[in-house]
Amino acid sequence: MAIGVKVVRRPDSVSYLRATLKGMTLTFGHLFRRKVTMQYPEEKSEPGWSLSPRWRGTHRMLTDEQGRAKCVACGLCPQICPANCIKLVPGEDEDGHRYPLIYEIDEFRCVFCGYCQEVCPEEAIHVGVHYENAEYDRGRFVYDLERLCAQTHPVSSLWDPADPRGE
Amino acid sequence: MSEHELVSLTIEGVDVSVPKGTLLIEAAKQAGVVVPHYCYHPGLPVAGVCRMCLVEVEKTPKLQIACATPVAPGMVVRVMSPPALEARKGVLEFLLINHPLDCPICDQAGECELQDYVFQEGRARTRYGSFAKRFNPVEDFGGDVLYVPNRCILCTRCVRFMDHVADDSILNVSERGDRALIGIHGDRALDHPWAGNVVDLCPVGSLISKDFLHKARAWELDRTASVCTGCSQGCNVTLDTRQSAVVRARPRPNPDVNRYFMCDYGRGQYRWMNGGDRIEAPLLAERDGLVATDWDHALARAAQLIKGAAGRTVVLASARASTEALFLARRLAGGSSVTGAFRVEYVPGEAPLSGVPNLALRSERAPNATGARVLGYTEAFDAAVRTASEAGLVLVLDEPLHGVPANTLAGAGMVIYLGTVLPEAARVARVVLPIANVAEEDGTFVNRDRRAQRYFQAKATPGMARPAWWVLGELLAELGRGGPFATAAEAFDLLSREDPSFAGLSYATLGTQGVGLPAARPPVVVPA
The missing domain is CATH 2.20.25.90 (ADC-like domains)
Structure with a gap:
């Protein structure tokens, strides 16, 4: 016999009734305790269970007073993106301002690292404090500029090394 | 004499010896130190206006600008000493007073010397x-x-x-x-x-x-x-x-x-x-016109046709083709009854850059016309096309055949077309082989001063196109006349062995700056 193997002998006859009753007592005992289940989606984020302000969810593009995207198509976010999920084609408008002709984020590819927000010199692209992203169509997960600008959820404050605890 | 007179000095603790009259900024490069600078450029006269290249020279009362100070014997120069750094910091601060800091929308961002030096200096705030x-x-x-x-x-x-x-x-x-x-x-x-x-x-x-x-x-x-x-x-x-x-x-x-x-x-x-009108697969002439095929079939058919060719062979080449391709095409045509021709667009009038000797936009608008001439091609293109219409074998090398009527080559025994695009006149070809253009292959050009210069592959070839030296090397190998080649360097080695004009040259000796070919074949010296 191999070393260290302990053989446990099974009792010849056993009643499972006692063990079952013990288990059921625990099960039904929960009926009388405080409920921990949240009735999602009817109920969302009760106190003490809200998203962190540092949550990194699907993106949002901030806009200026005229409703135009703040993005100037500098190309830093596609460069820094480790998942290569940002597509950017720069263009020039009638006033000679540089702006993104095409700005698309593939949220399926995105790893939600938040580097795009961190690198953005114009504070235009942000990761959002948001998690409800279900769609009926895979193609809808490529967010174009219009959709990114139309998002209204709060944006992430990211982690600040100077203020590591967010105080 | 003054050209060879050397001056020894110390820059950042490194002893260097440079020709007399060298500017400090150039001497510093030899010491491995790049002095930050804006107005200095080796191709322009010195102005000394940006004040960015201030360096500390021992025994001078004030900092000196490295771009306008010639070296002197025994000079001790400090580029990164605290006074020099402090001075350059001040210059940068002045430069940034009115600078818009619009790097995100600036085309220069990433290759901007102002951006580099400011980043290097590290000041994050303006005063x-x-x-x-x-x-x-x-x-x-x-x-x-x-x-x-x-x-x-x-x-x-x-x-x-x-x-x-x-x-x-x-x-x-x-x-x-x-x-x-x-x-x-x-x-x-x-x-x-x-x-x-x-x-x-x-x-x-x-x-x-x-x-x-x-x-x-x-x-x-x-x-x-x-x-x-x-x-x-x-x-x-x-x-x-x-x-x-x-x-x-x-x-x-x-x-x-x-x-x-x-x-x-x-x-x-x-x-x-970047043209999109490229041939992307080898084509063979079948009953219902040109049909795409793979390289093995196309090369086998082309080799078989060349073997069976009788009569005159005409090579219509482009002066944009690499020297290797021009040489290999001629070798493939073989024999003595070969006519090789190219044509070049001549735009009258040169546009010289007066500040640089022997530099102009030349009227001969092709990069490798001299290479073609050295390899025995002539400019009798029209005559060659007339010959081609009765020749046994016509080999076209990347010549776009502009202005050649569509049925001109129909009279030829057989046409093998190596090219990037397929013009109407080449549709009579029995085999069409897609080749790479200059941005897609390694190769050499010979410029008007007989200087052989290499170029390197910058992008991928479209579809199945391959470099011309590879295609011609495979065909030569089928015929047992050299090749195949794994690299353009091997093709060039064959050229340098076979053609005395290129004797002794290789990709290693050409480097990235090129080497002049001997002006003419060296005279044979008979020992007395």
Whole structure:
């Protein structure tokens, strides 16, 4: 016999009734305790269970007073993106301002690292404090500029090394 | 004598010996130190206006500008000492007072010397935040050049280039004090054929190319050493590619050919390299016209046709083909009854750059016409086409056959067409083999001064296209006449063994700057 193997002998006859009753007592005992289940989606984020302000969810593009995207198509976010999920084609408008002709984020590819927000010199692209992203169509997960600008959820404050605890 | 007189000095603790009269900034390069600078450029006269290259020279009361101080024996120079760093910090602070800091929308970002040095210095805040910045609108200088005055640091490189190198003084420094900006002659546009160089010379994003505007960011580009295909001058260029498309060409310094410059015509030559009208698969003539096939079948059929060819062989080559391809095509045609011809577009009048000897946009608008001549091709193209219509075998090498009527080659025994695009006149070919263009292969060109210069592959070939040296090497191997070649260097080695004009040369000896071919075949010396 191999070393260290302990053989446990099974009792010849056993009643499972006692063990079952013990288990059921625990099960039904929960009926009388405080409920921990949240009735999602009817109920969302009760106190003490809200998203962190540092949550990194699907993106949002901030806009200026005229409703135009703040993005100037500098190309830093596609460069820094480790998942290569940002597509950017720069263009020039009638006033000679540089702006993104095409700005698309593939949220399926995105790893939600938040580097795009961190690198953005114009504070235009942000990761959002948001998690409800279900769609009926895979193609809808490529967010174009219009959709990114139309998002209204709060944006992430990211982690600040100077203020590591967010105080 | 003075040329060989050396001066010894110490720069940053490194002892260097440089020829007498060398400027400190150049001597520092030999010591492995790049002194930060804006107005100094080795291809322009010294101005000493930017004050960025201040260095500490022992026993001088004040800091000296490295770009205008010649070396002296026993000099002890400190580039990174605290007084020098402090002085340059002050200069940078002044430069940034009115700079818009619009790097996110500036085309120069990523290759901007102001950005680099400011980042290196590391100051994150300005002390002039409460003052409004001077603002001037963007000006169109004409030609390909836009001027953004707000970004300008007034190094005057552009002014000096137009004054002393292009010899067309239409730029100056207008206004004075902090209102100063680069001005242009009221009735003139910056349309000198070499004016595009001011964009490269500008160390910041002040003079920018309209053609390249917003096209790509500097850090997205892959850079490849190449040779300009615009004319027979053979200017060394760098091709900047992004996602397998060439987006611009810039001059690559070569003191013996183009120094630091290239002409605007050459700058525009990158466009045809991205053409989408390419042949992407080998084609064989079947009953219902040309049918796509794979390389094995196409090469086997081509070799079989060449073996069975009888009568005259005509090679119609392009002066844009590499020297290797021209040589191999001629070798493939073999035998003595071979006519090899090419043609070149001649545009009357050269556009010289007066400040550089022997540099001009030449009227001969092909990069490798000299190479073709050295290899025995003639310019009797029309006669060759007439011969071709009765020849046994016609080999076309990347010649677009413009103006050759569609049925001209129909009378030939058989036509084998190696090319990038398929013109109407080539549809009579029995085999069509797709080849790479200059941006897609390694190769060499021979410029008008018989200088063999290498170019390198900058982007991927479309579809199944392969470099011409590979295709011709495979065909030669089928016929047992050399090849196949794994690299362009092997093809060139065969050329250097077989052709005395290229004797002793190899890709290693050519390097990235090229080597001149012997002017003529060396006379045979018979020992007495």
